[in-house]
Amino acid sequence: MSSKLDSDLTWSDDEIMTITAAKILKNTDTCFVGIGIPSTAAILAKSMHAPNLFLIYESGTVNTNPQKLPLSIGDGELANEALTVVGMPEIFNYWLQSGRIDVGFLGAAQIDRYANINTTYIGQTYQAPKVRLPGAGGATEIAGACKEVIIIINQTKRAFVNQVDFVTSMGFGDGVGSREKYGLRGGGPSKVITNLGILEPDPKTLELTMTHLHPGVSKEQVIENTGWELKFSQSMKITEQPKPVELTKIRELIKTSDR
Amino acid sequence: MSSKLDSDLTWSDDEIMTITAAKILKNTDTCFVGIGIPSTAAILAKSMHAPNLFLIYESGTVNTNPQKLPLSIGDGELANEALTVVGMPEIFNYWLQSGRIDVGFLGAAQIDRYANINTTYIGQTYQAPKVRLPGAGGATEIAGACKEVIIIINQTKRAFVNQVDFVTSMGFGDGVGSREKYGLRGGGPSKVITNLGILEPDPKTLELTMTHLHPGVSKEQVIENTGWELKFSQSMKITEQPKPVELTKIRELIKTSDR
């Protein structure tokens, strides 16, 4: 999907997801970043309003400031531009598990109404899946430990399902009390950013509720692309439209990184 | 005590203890070293028959090759001459606890017939001791984990007691089966080197038994200086007399290190 609104501004799905995610990050945040759009959003945020954003990647790079988009979670660029690089026990036990990360940034193949996410398999069984996916990586413990988790995912009926085939990483389980039951000390998902808008957990039920639509996106479009009976916030907002300067930045970043 | 035997050879208690201990170390050993005579013996061994002796100090210095005697367990000399220096969790968990150290070298204030050692307090109670000593440091786990432990201690009635006031570090507890009961995987004390000779655990009872006397030392002298009814090995030997080259080496080492 590519949207055209106002004068000559157009953007792609990835672009508005990335820019929307970037804007959420604060200059003082400590952010645990996965590869792909989360990483692009974090790097974009650092180049704009959040130069001090403290980025950690599971490969061990601490306070890294990549000038190009990394190809993998352990890209040389991430190591070269880091304040320091440490072993993975330190990353997972001292940085993540201790609860000192503000924002965890995750992608997913499937998500359900309680923001549980699946990156393990789609269809049939764990033992004999229809499609086997990469698995957990760092996600399970990122989802458990960060003060908040931001999930970035394209909103489609295939991805937004009533029940995920496999809970790789818990969001809110089956609602209030689930995270406590499993001793997850982080706050859980605070926002799900899609190509259509933003969903947030309802403060009472913790069910994902549409709170923002991107410019030009209709409620019907969102309902069509969600596999459960989606609720909308009573105070729905329209996401801020990407600014030319943001689109220019992101395109430059991607161009510079082409290898 | 200073002995004079043969021609013009004399040595001090410390010198014969140090030289005797040094000779026991093998070129291929990995050795966890405490400060004082253990350290002097290890450095002496490296300068003589065991240049590849692999020395680890609890401060984190790995494969260190000090040219002077360290003043403390974390002396700059130990760090400067080390292959690498690591944090103490790595020292205690990865190097020591994993069971990869061949020889642990310990001193003590008290020792009993089962080679349990005390470095915590002497007299009265733990809560209100007559003399408070420094405590465990690395010793408890060194005594537990090393393949063998060598203890260096002056043989006196005050030190060689029927029962130590406090077991800081277990030797053989109250005999056969004690180490197993507490899950201690190392072999325990193999030798106690004193100013009078060498004691070793009896292969059957694990009770410390005098196996060597230093040149010029009598059985009576040893009995007088031991607080329990000491047993002697059926094949008592005389320790090899310090050679002039050994005495020269050790004296040079101490002279060089004077600060």
Place this chain on the structure above:
Amino acid sequence: MVKFADLSSAINEFVKDGETIAMEGFTHLIPFAAGHEIIRQKIKDLTAIRLTPDLIYDQMIGAGCIKKLIFSWGGNPGVGSLHRFRDAYQNSWPQKLEIEEHTHAGLTNKYVAGASGLPFTVMRGYRGSDLFDQTSGVVEINSPFSDEVLTAVSAINPDVTVLHAQQADKAGNVMLWGITGVAREAVFAAKKVLVTVEEVVEEFTPKFNSIIIPNIQIDVISLAPRGAWPSYASGYYERDNSAYIAWDKIAKERDTFLTWLDDVIHKESNAKGPKS
């Protein structure tokens, strides 16, 4: 005590059929040259541990070296799927592949327990994930000091750990720098250690973020310049991303894979990639 040997002799002596092997290097310093030599020597029935199987295990799985895979993230980083892994797991080609799946934090801590000489270690993890019930060696444990329930993970102690590093010195000590992942723990946890290196140097110079592996922890060192290609070796060469993309096509079909196996591995033609 460490010795230096050519890679073929080193693999022949230190990697045996049926063993548990850990070939680590987190996106960086992946020991591809050693993996290819294992394929060439047709070593079989390995239980192979790696956080990220990556291309190296995809290749070894396709070649029939691996019976069981213990891992925590099984994709082609930045590209997509590992087709040989999928084909083995889903279709048992060329043979059945057992899996034991973990999280990165979990597998990292299993190495930590192994390195520490403990039967297990304690962490916060797995709970709330369906993985908790699907994997093994992961159980709940009560804190003796609070009413918290935590996760205990059992130790792993590979028969042999294989690493690629930048440098060895003449005494056989090894230095790695940059991203080192779980290299330190994989060495301490292992019974035998085989290291391939870019270079043997007279003396190490200080680097940021370096670790040194003392020679007494290593059994054999083989010189293997570009031995991490197509991954990278910080200070020596960069990741060859085109090879990661090309692998997607090669691995997609069995016949293109088999051709690759014949041409690239068994004929030893281009195994280390274009010279830089």
Place this chain on the structure above:
Amino acid sequence: MVKFADLSSAINEFVKDGETIAMEGFTHLIPFAAGHEIIRQKIKDLTAIRLTPDLIYDQMIGAGCIKKLIFSWGGNPGVGSLHRFRDAYQNSWPQKLEIEEHTHAGLTNKYVAGASGLPFTVMRGYRGSDLFDQTSGVVEINSPFSDEVLTAVSAINPDVTVLHAQQADKAGNVMLWGITGVAREAVFAAKKVLVTVEEVVEEFTPKFNSIIIPNIQIDVISLAPRGAWPSYASGYYERDNSAYIAWDKIAKERDTFLTWLDDVIHKESNAKGPKS
């Protein structure tokens, strides 16, 4: 976020009566300047943690700053006893001193648990020692994967950790090298972190055996050249062993100690030792 402040303001703002404090530095980089400032500010009722109390806590105990000592080896290294520690523990002078005693391995692992956000961690230790029954936070734990009995030690999380380091950069990141002991863990375990440094530099240069503490983990940095004297700072100055020997005499009697306290600490005359 980190700030730079003079040591007097830093201690005043970040060290409070009754808190739990960890002042680490294993024989190297002992934060003596900070300790002396704590004495000057007459901070009271501290629960003070250190593997080796060393002279720094002997001085603070004698000055009446410490209510409870948590430690694992309490001597004057290479010299003898800590007389102020003994006098407080045995004779309650200048006040009663509670102790909680551990082994080095145990206290190290208590920091590891604290740094890891766990209530406890597992180790092999204490068992067979009478210390097992005399200390607290140390219990047996069964392995869920074998029939082994291990030791669980409870976490420590100091209110404030105080370190001395060689360098800070202008952004407030800190670099230590040489023997670092449990510095890393003491920082991760703490709620607040105060660091004194030898020097503020434009940019760090690579050193063997260095660790970097990112600025987000530090609350305040104070410039304190020779701030580790009479211990040492690798690359800056050596241990002043004569001061360790001299301390034995000063500390032996209450009156010589009190004179030292007046002359050296409260009059701030010679606290940092002779200029090198």
